Amino acid sequence: MNPQGPVKTQILKVPRPFRLESGDTLEGLTIAYEAYGELSPSGDNAVLIEHALSGDAHAAFYHEGARKPGWWDPMIGPGKAFDTNRYFVVCSNVIGGCSGTTGPSSLNPATGRPYGLTFPPVTIRDMVEVQRLLLAHLGVKRLRCVAGGSMGGMQTMQLFADYPFFADSFVCIASTMRHSAQQIAFNEVGRRAIMADPRWNGGNYYGDVPPEGGLSVARMIGHITYLSERMMQEKFGRARKGKDHTVVFRPSFEVEHYLDYQGVSFVRRFDANSYLYITSAIDNFDLVSSISQVGRFRGEGRARGTARDAMKAKKGLVVAFTSDWLYPPSQSREIARFFSGLGVAVSYAEIATDHGHDAFLTDTEAQSRLVGNFLASLPA
Amino acid sequence: MKHTHIDTSLIIESMIEPQSRVLDLGCGDGSLLSSLIARKRVEGTGVEISHDMVASCLAKGLCVFQADIDKGLSHWEDATFDYVILKSTLEVIHRPYELILEMLRVGRHALVTVSNFGYLANRIHTLLTGRMTPRIRAFSPWYETSVIRYVCMDEFFEALRRSGVRISEARYVTPFGSVSRKKPLFANLFVVEAVFLLTRTP
Numbered sequence: 364m365n366p367q368g369p370v371k372t373q374i375l376k377v378p379r380p381f382r383l384e385s386g387d388t389l390e391g392l393t394i395a396y397e398a399y400g401e402l403s404p405s406g407d408n409a410v411l412i413e414h415a416l417s418g419d420a421h422a423a424f425y426h427e428g429a430r431k432p433g434w435w436d437p438m439i440g441p442g443k444a445f446d447t448n449r450y451f452v453v454c455s456n457v458i459g460g461c462s463g464t465t466g467p468s469s470l471n472p473a474t475g476r477p478y479g480l481t482f483p484p485v486t487i488r489d490m491v492e493v494q495r496l497l498l499a500h501l502g503v504k505r506l507r508c509v510a511g512g513s514m515g516g517m518q519t520m521q522l523f524a525d526y527p528f529f530a531d532s533f534v535c536i537a538s539t540m541r542h543s544a545q546q547i548a549f550n551e552v553g554r555r556a557i558m559a560d561p562r563w564n565g566g567n568y569y570g571d572v573p574p575e576g577g578l579s580v581a582r583m584i585g586h587i588t589y590l591s592e593r594m595m596q597e598k599f600g601r602a603r604k605g606k607d608h609t610v611v612f613r614p615s616f617e618v619e620h621y622l623d624y625q626g627v628s629f630v631r632r633f634d635a636n637s638y639l640y641i642t643s644a645i646d647n648f649d650l651v652s653s654i655s656q657v658g659r660f661r662g663e664g665r666a667r668g669t670a671r672d673a674m675k676a677k678k679g680l681v682v683a684f685t686s687d688w689l690y691p692p693s694q695s696r697e698i699a700r701f702f703s704g705l706g707v708a709v710s711y712a713e714i715a716t717d718h719g720h721d722a723f724l725t726d727t728e729a730q731s732r733l734v735g736n737f738l739a740s741l742p743a
Numbered sequence: 744m745k746h747t748h749i750d751t752s753l754i755i756e757s758m759i760e761p762q763s764r765v766l767d768l769g770c771g772d773g774s775l776l777s778s779l780i781a782r783k784r785v786e787g788t789g790v791e792i793s794h795d796m797v798a799s800c801l802a803k804g805l806c807v808f809q810a811d812i813d814k815g816l817s818h819w820e821d822a823t824f825d826y827v828i829l830k831s832t833l834e835v836i837h838r839p840y841e842l843i844l845e846m847l848r849v850g851r852h853a854l855v856t857v858s859n860f861g862y863l864a865n866r867i868h869t870l871l872t873g874r875m876t877p878r879i880r881a882f883s884p885w886y887e888t889s890v891i892r893y894v895c896m897d898e899f900f901e902a903l904r905r906s907g908v909r910i911s912e913a914r915y916v917t918p919f920g921s922v923s924r925k926k927p928l929f930a931n932l933f934v935v936e937a938v939f940l941l942t943r944t945p
Contacts, residue, residue: 710801712807713809736802
């Protein structure tokens, strides 16, 4: 059913221990999720939405009293690209995150204290396996589509490649099959900023003031990589805020104020340790090597031939943004080529925009058209 | 001199083996691909530079790749397709020679349509009016048309001879809408448009 009033993030408590790719086990895993629309009796009309680094389960509609809707609201809803009149749309917070799903800021049931750095390392595949638990609990038998941008695209590819029989199609936006040295470098600077903050204290800051300075610097660096140079120039140029620019080393340029604001508002909603864990998961992600591992304990249809046959009936849509220099179109074309090679009918589209990597959150009209057309044409 | 308009799509369709793998370069809104999939059960992929056209192809459920074919076909490996089609597109290509070789790298065959600039009606039009035939410029004015190549039949044959590419089949559209498999006499004068199935000389 489509929500009439405000939506609420739901919590699923997993009764069994959860084994991560590292071999570690988590007790008392909780999964925060939202679901919109109605699941068909045969459980085959679900769409899984994957969020990016700083996203959460709240993908669409409004929370009680909120002024802003979920992060991909223009894309999800009745009559929208991910049409909640047709699909049962699910989005959950990733493991290692800090918006309801178990992560380093959660209480370790064994000690009664937050995990901090005792939290096991997480991978993109772990995120996907947690979602599989959630979907099984919700009664989803098959996915019509799995979709996401940036880190969400990584989860999308991992799920699609690990479970070729489970999803009919995928939509992967502004993402990559593996981080380049430059992409790892930017993430590392962000992590170092957090760890250099004395308040970080080896990840042990819960109950005290968190490393806000470090985390906000990490976010500022991230934000620079999300925008295009041209957009920054047009939006801010060399404009200054306020009249008194005599105080040295205080933000005076518009762009400084903007980044400062982004940093400050981020620390209010994000956990520094989660930032470390999730960016590491992103850096370690390498799709091709992950699906060719010998002795994998999860996934299906690995036996050569069966997976390939399954892929033959599948469709994919890869989208890139012309001004995205963090996840440039060349990396998206590589994704398209890889999945075409597996036999999937993959389409590739490029959206012309100045909004850089951030376009996957802002240029929703262009994405809606592509995704809407793509989904509407999927065979029944 | 009016000639009946013949849609080369139907000619192309008749030249393609059922259930083959097809790449359509400059596929536009995907109508050729759609009919090839519907009637010849081909496994088809389109390449298109225009984002709007890509969106239309997606709506038709087609597999489409947004790219500029003038930048080459490096996205595809050797011998990925049975046929690579270049319909009403040769005339807008900056490096047509390289492209045809690329088409024969990624596909066993290339299907190319060539609109004959040397066709009698074009000559008469130009002679009498002193202006370019509208059809040759795809009915757009000179400052808007994407057509940059004006190809004559004979010139096309000459270029192929030099390139080591063989014409294994041809369909010549002659005035009044007839289509012949054999090269007509004075082809450079009497052929409106032609479809060639090209193969690399072994």
